[in-house]
Amino acid sequence: MAEPARLTREDVAHVAALARLHLSEEELDLYTGQLAQVLDHAADVASLDLAGVEPTAHAMAVTNVLRADEPRPCLDRDEVLAQAPSVEDHRFRVPRILGEAP
């Protein structure tokens, strides 16, 4: 498999935005160097010819875990909501969603 292009500062800025992280200019520089170093090390994996090898996402195969659809006790609603930063009428409260009228 062809090796992917080297990680750039713009890639890191893009990925940070996807991951909802704000990075300072210094952090962008630092992480670009560090992540590129890790990806360079991973070139041994990226450059292998593994055509025909099945991927393993999970080492111990467990499939279709089902149970009878019977009501059971669940977490206490008030105990769960007590941990939320902001609650209104038994629901999680958030600031306005982007694009809505204030």
Added chain:
Amino acid sequence: MTAPRPALETATMVRAGEELAVDVLEHHLAVIDAGEEAVHAFNLVLADAARDQARAVDARVAAGEDPGPLAGVPVALKDNLCTRGVPTTCSSRILDGWRPPYDATVVTRLVEAGAVVIGKTNMDEFAMGSSTETSAFGTTRNPHDTSRVPGGSSGGSAAAVAAGFAPLALGSDTGGSIRQPAALCGVVGMKPTYGTVSRYGLVAFASSLDQIGPFAHTVADAALLFDVIGGHDPLDSTSLHRPTPRVLTVLDDGVDGMTVGVLTEFLDGVDPDVAARVHQAAEALAAAGARIEEVSVPEVALGLSAYYLIAPGEASSNLARYDGVRYGLRVDAEDTVAMNTATRSEGFGAEVKRRIMLGTYVLSAGYMDAYYNQALKVRTRIIEGFAAAYTRCDVLLGPTAPTTAFAIGAKVDDPLTMYLSDVCTIPSNLAGHPAISVPFGTGDAGLPVGVQLLGPALSEGTLFQVAAVVEAAAPALPAPRLTTGAAS
């Protein structure tokens, strides 16, 4: 400091009414009181709650009941194991103050077995690290030399056991996070087969790799704890339905007629003082009747690279849940996306951000085939490589970590060098296999060395059996002095 009394002995005495659980607890609280400032093993010591649990154990004994196999034994919990109503932080500011509304299954099983939960231990933030230095609450120090790291990510649990703060502790192991700190602190640490211990209530890092496992001073105590926490749990959909090996009963079975493979790839680049102890352990196993072979599994050399594509990928997905909405930290902002971003930027430390970005990158369009999917195929190759070795060998032997405990600060600015600390432990996680680290004397600087035994899936019985022989042959460790500079 005298050698700590084994948990097996304590539980036997408490069950027989020969010792009170409250006295056992007070002894350990006093040891913590004297040593915790030097070590910083705990995020939280649960003295009052533990006293209540100990009194309940004593009341059951007084009433003629059997509190269980861990009666009155204090156990320290890594702070990524949920405890109902008790702060569970993962050593991250983003969960500072969070009180889970439920107990992890392992916590429920401990309490049902009569154990006393003595505290929540420090760790690398979200278990991402090999030194406990990425904790948001300060570094844990190695009890054998407080200028050095205890290893990680379960460094607090390893240090707590080494320092005599608790005879037993639980940690989690995603790429070596139980075994590597166990080796660096001179205690026993074991990662079970994936799916044998329920992950319900373990805060997720990389779900296909994470397993909970025991820390103890002795192989027998680790076996005791594993037998209590193992077994199927309907609350974890990856929990195996097969019977979990019971290990406490096989410890005296010996290694006569077994074949032990010394894994050559694990000795590449390892410090000579560590390698010498591995060879010495092999000689001891040979003397006990095992056949020793050199075995090569070339695929394990790819483990580190594959792991640092797979684990961050899974982590970037798992840690998306910390968005300031349902629990933990919220940093207010004018709209929800800005609030999510502000919360995550302030709540996560540098290593967690680094792994989230690495994971997001390798899962993103255009790179997923080149990195993540390739790593999953390497995982297949590693499993095949181990399978070939296990047609000839019962277990494999190697070092747990390539070095003894390193100085605090020595690797923290160089992520790749830090990641190399896990080069010998990662392959077992990728394969889902069990492995155990057993203390085996010291290296050149007088610091503990751990040797590692690896086996195929569900071979815990064999691993503990061999581990008991290794332990019996191991050179003695100096008692930790909780000061800088190792004992000589």
